[in-house]
Each structure stands twice: as C-alpha cells, then as structure tokens.
Amino acid sequence: MSTLNTQHLRNYPAKPAQVYLYGTCLADSLFPDSGIDAIEFLEQQGVEVIYPQGQTCCGQPAYNSGYQDEAKAVALAQVAQFPKNIPIVIISGSCGGMMRHHYPDLLKDEAGITEFCDRIFEFTEFLVHVLKIKLDDKGEPEKVALHTSCAARREMGVHITGRALIDQLDNVELINHNYESECCGFGGTFSVKHGDISGAMVKDKTKNLVNADVVRFISADWGCMMNINGALEYQKQSLRGEHIASYLLKRTQNHASEQGE
C-alpha cells in the first residue's frame, strides 16, 4: 500500500532548540486554548516556542476565492513575521498546505520563498519526523476516531503522522470510520457559496463518525472541526472533535517524554 505521493517525502532537520508557532486565524479568534496547549506541549519536549504577535492569517480564504492579489499582500505580511531560520510549526493542516505548497506559486517572485516554505511543518508532522517523539499515555482507555483535513492528507501526507501519534497512546484505540478519506464539506468559502452541497457532505461525515461509536474524534485542523462540531451540536449529538494538541497534552500531562532520554 504505497500510494504516498513523492511530495510528502522531505528532508527533516534535527530537533531545534527554538520554533515559531503559527496559530492560524481560526484558532486565534475561536479556539485559542488549542494554541496554548500546543505551546505547552512543545515546551514539555524542551523546545522554546516563539509566537510573533504580528501574524494574522495565511491568506487561504482570499486565495481560494480567486482573489490572489489580495491573498498575496497578506501572505507577504506573514513571511515578514518569521525572520529567524527556525522551523514554523502550524496547528492546522490546510494552513500548512497553503504556506508550504501554495506560497511557492503565489509568491514566486519573492526572494527566499523556497527557504521559507521549507521551514513550514504541520504540528503532527513536526512531532513525528522532527522531534521523533515518544509518547507516554497516562489516560484512561478509550476509543477515538481521527479526522484529517483533505489538504493535510493530500498535500502534506499528515494523516499518517496523526495516526502514528495516536497509535503511540497505549490506552487509546483508534477506530476507522466509513469514508474516512472523504471531505467533510468545509472547503472555506465553498461551505457558504454552495451551502446545500456542503451541508449534505457534513451530514454524511457526522453520520459516519457517530456510527464509529467513539467517545471523541481527533483532528489537527480547526476548519474541518468547526464544520463537523457545529453540525454535531446542531444535531444534538454528544460526540465532539478535539484538537490533537490539546488531546496529546491531556493524555501525557506532567509526563514529559524526554525524561527517559
């Protein structure tokens, strides 16, 4: 089963002392705690986290709507926020896809853009491939499902790293749900422009997650999760999605993995 695209293979650096965190606009205004949890988790791994206060949004909404000049202005402003040559860790797969795979096109005339894009790592990718993390599960036994965003899956190949992390948690059983690789129907402005199609997609996605009979689902992308959680809440289901940074922190709390190293 090697259907992995070659673009997913990259050279990973050694563990750095410092990283930047890219919080994303959704986490900033709607779900800030997952950003704090990501920082705390990274710090527990002995990595110092710098959060430039000038960051806003990766530019994806305008880019995907065809307003590329408008997206470009925002993208350039982001690049300027991360001058040091250290990794930029992003807690959302689709924003990671934007910065790593679409910036080279959008900002092709800018000097140093390739080097900038090379410093982009999605959170789970960073944990698995750069920190080579070993997790020590302290939680109660439970069953969960994983939802990866399409961009994370197909542009970054990080459905594999998300899975690898959950597999490291001894007391957690990862349940496959039907149509796992199928889109949840978010797609940014798509969910507004074509709300009826998007609505049909998220209905099916929630049905399949609920049928998986898990206590929660884990995701590394707030776009999808806002969509799916919103639909679950609307349907008065008890199931909810949790960001993988918060989940990992909770499961390993006070037990930094490096203790044994």
Next chain:
Amino acid sequence: MAAEQFDPNESKYAASARAFRDNVSRDLGNDELRDNFRGAMDYLMDKRTKAFVDGDELETLREQCKLIKQRCLLKLPHLLEQLEENLQANGIQVHWAETITDANDIIAQLITEKNGKTVVKGKSMVSEETALNDYLEERDIECLESDMGEYIVQLANEHPSHIIMPAIHQNKKQVADLFADNIEGFKHTTDVDALIGEGRRVLREKFCNADVGITGVNFAVAETGTLCLVENEGNGRMCTTVPDLHIAITGIEKVVEFLDDVPPLLSLLTRSATGQLISTYFNMISHPRQNDEKDGPQEVHLVLLDNGRSQAFADEELRQTLQCIRCGACMNHCPVYTRIGGHAYGTVYPGPIGKIISPHMLGLEATNNLPTASSLCGACGEVCPVKIPIPKLLLRLRKESVKPANDETTVMKGEGSGRKKIEAVIWQGWSLMHKYALIYNTSMWFATRLRKLMPKKVGVWTSVRTAPKLAPKTLHEKIKARNKTRSAQQQNTIATQNIGGK
C-alpha cells in the same frame, strides 16, 4: 459552411450550466438519485482500487502517461498535421471543425451526400458536445445510440450523467419501467441480463439496416494514421464495420505521437475507468474497406473538433486540462459529484473534469458557478491517471472568473464575469485587515469583547450547523498574558535566588 454561426452561449448546455444552482437543489433533494450515485461510485472506487494493487506501479505509470500527454500537447499543431497526412495516405478523410456547428454541418453534409437516412452511433461524448442527435433529427435523419447506457439515456430523453457510464443515475427498476413505456412487447422484468438482452435485440435490427455509423475516438495515432476505439459491448465495432459510411468525431487533444504511446495510456484508462485490466474490444481503424476485404465501410471520415480547446491550449497552465483521457475516475471519487449527480452540472462533461473543461467550451459567463462548487479536497487530482492538477486549475479559473476589469491580459472567454462588486470590496477590506497586524488585532479585540452581539444565525451555515462562537480572548492576547506572567515568575525566582545567595 454554416449559414449562421452557432453561439455557444445559446446552446442548451450553456443554459443548463447557468441553472447550476437550481439543478443542484433539484437533484440534492432526490434521495433515490443520491442512493444510486453513492452505490455506483462506491462500486467503481472499489474496482479501481483492486485494479491497482501495486502502488508503485501506478505512480510510475501515471508519471509516464502524464509525460506522454504533455509531450503530445507540446507538439499538438505539428502532430495534427502529421495525423491528417497519414490518415489521408491511408484513405481516411479529415475535416476540421472550429465550432460545434461546423462539426454538425460537416457530418450532416456527409450523410446527405450518401442519401443516408439512419445512423447508428457508438458512444461519443464529443457528439454530445455538439448535440449531434438533435441536429440530425431536425434534418429527418434518425440517429440511434447503440451503447446500452446511451440507448437508455436516449429513450429517457436525457443526456448522459457520466462520461463512461451514461445511465449510471438509473437503477434497474427505473430502466425496466423505461423499457416498458418505450419498447413494444417488452415483458416487465428487473432482471439485468434480461434487460440487456432486450436492448440488444432492438439494437441488432438497427445495426443491419443503418446507412451510417458514427463513433468517437480514444486515441488518434499521428505516426501511423490510426484511430483507436475502446469499448466493451461490441457495438462500436458494429458501427465501424457494418454501414458503408463511418464518421468518427473527436477533440483535437486526442492525438498521440506514436503507436507506442497507446499501451500505457490504455492500461491506465480501462483500470481507472471501470477497474478492467483491459476492455473487451479495442478497435484500430487504419483505412476503409480494401479491395480484397469482405466487410468494413467504403468510406471513413474523421472530424477534428476544436470548440474552445485551443483556448485552453494557448495557456501553459490551463493546457494541462487537455491531458484528460476521459476515464471518469475524477467523478467517481468526487464527493460533490456523488452528492449531486452528473445532470446537475448541466454540462456535457460533469464532475471535476467538467468543471475545468466546460468553461473553455461555453465561456466563463455560463459556467462560473462550476469552479467554485468544489471544496478543493483534492480527491480528483489524487486519482487522475494523467496527473492533471484539477484543484489547481479550479483555483486558476476562479481567479480568471473574478478578474478585475482593468486587468489587460486576456486568457479566457467570459473572464471577469463572476466578479461581484461587493465581494471584491469585502476581499479588499479583508486583505487590508490581515495585512496590518495592528488593524487585525484591534478588530479582533473588539470582536471578541462584543461576541455576545454576534448573530446566532449566519446564512446557510446555520441551516445544518450551529454558529461558531468567538472566544472571550484571542490567542494573541492569551500568549501575551502568559509571557508576562512567566517573565514575572522568572524575575521572582531570580530575586529569590539572589536573596538566598546573600
């Protein structure tokens, strides 16, 4: 040629593409249709997976086929000339059609010259593109679809909803009802074999008496002047051998350079489309009937249609659209196609390929809803055997669609037609706000403080979901506060240590 040139904006497909949103609500609400599609797509996805057991082989072959198609497109004008020359040397006549009217006129004239009254057709999406059946019917030429799926669609007075399986939106009960209404003496049954047998019986009679056979082409080989036709039912072979006149019609992008280019493309085509390792029939047509041959048409013609393809060809990025070998895998894997079905698109080619090729055929005015009707999930690009970056092309078409009027580069017909003033102003404001952190952070500060005033209903979003709720404090603020406490703590520790040390 045509007395009056056909305006693509007036075609039935342009009109139905413009009605995309209405079509979507109509078909999304049809549960039987949604079930038919879900079942069929699951089946096809599964078949494709089983046909590609070796992931590495698949990737190598995709890369190879992408390169073949890109090479052929790079040399397209030259290859078309070479194809014409070699076909003519083989005794096959070549006609060039810039528009669909040109193509229809050429075909009608060829038929009339031979006094043709009845036509049997093999499956050809290009002839759907030109709405050939309607055109011939108006001239009292009877045109019978001979592919089983096409035949069903024709009986139902519909157009295909899938490029490989035209009648995939119908289940066996619906087909049985259709036959009962249309075929005299048909005994109602939902047994699939019996249904196919009945269709065959009707078609056989027609084959024997048809004056003309019309088919599409899967690959036209420039080097040898050969037309290749892939099919499963044998009807294609009947259409190309029984009648005295065979007319093939194809888009200009179907030309390949060498005979050697065909086997890898064919292998990907059949496996991607139906999961078959090879199709039941593969016809190679190199000339009309020779003196010592017992069957075959006296005359063979090829109509090469442009219909917007050269517009796609002119732009290096958009040119990738023409790599398509029409396998249909992108629609089989598309979550949007699965939900709304092929007819909702309103275009000849539905699904992801339809979204990127139809704007070239019908103009962006009629089709600017199509590129936006995608979540950009990337499933289409992931399965496309010739690696067309469909999501990327959708982004490009979105950009062309909302292009400002003062942009002087011209790429596509209808560019800028999707631009709405208010939307443009919103994005400009959005850009300004996210470009300057000060404006962004101030706006967010106010938004989070005033979050209680946020509406509980936000358009279509809240018809199936609850509204997103703003946090009391942004991540920016939380981190600022956290850093402050931390440095205060550090100061304290240092102070304590210092005191302790003294």
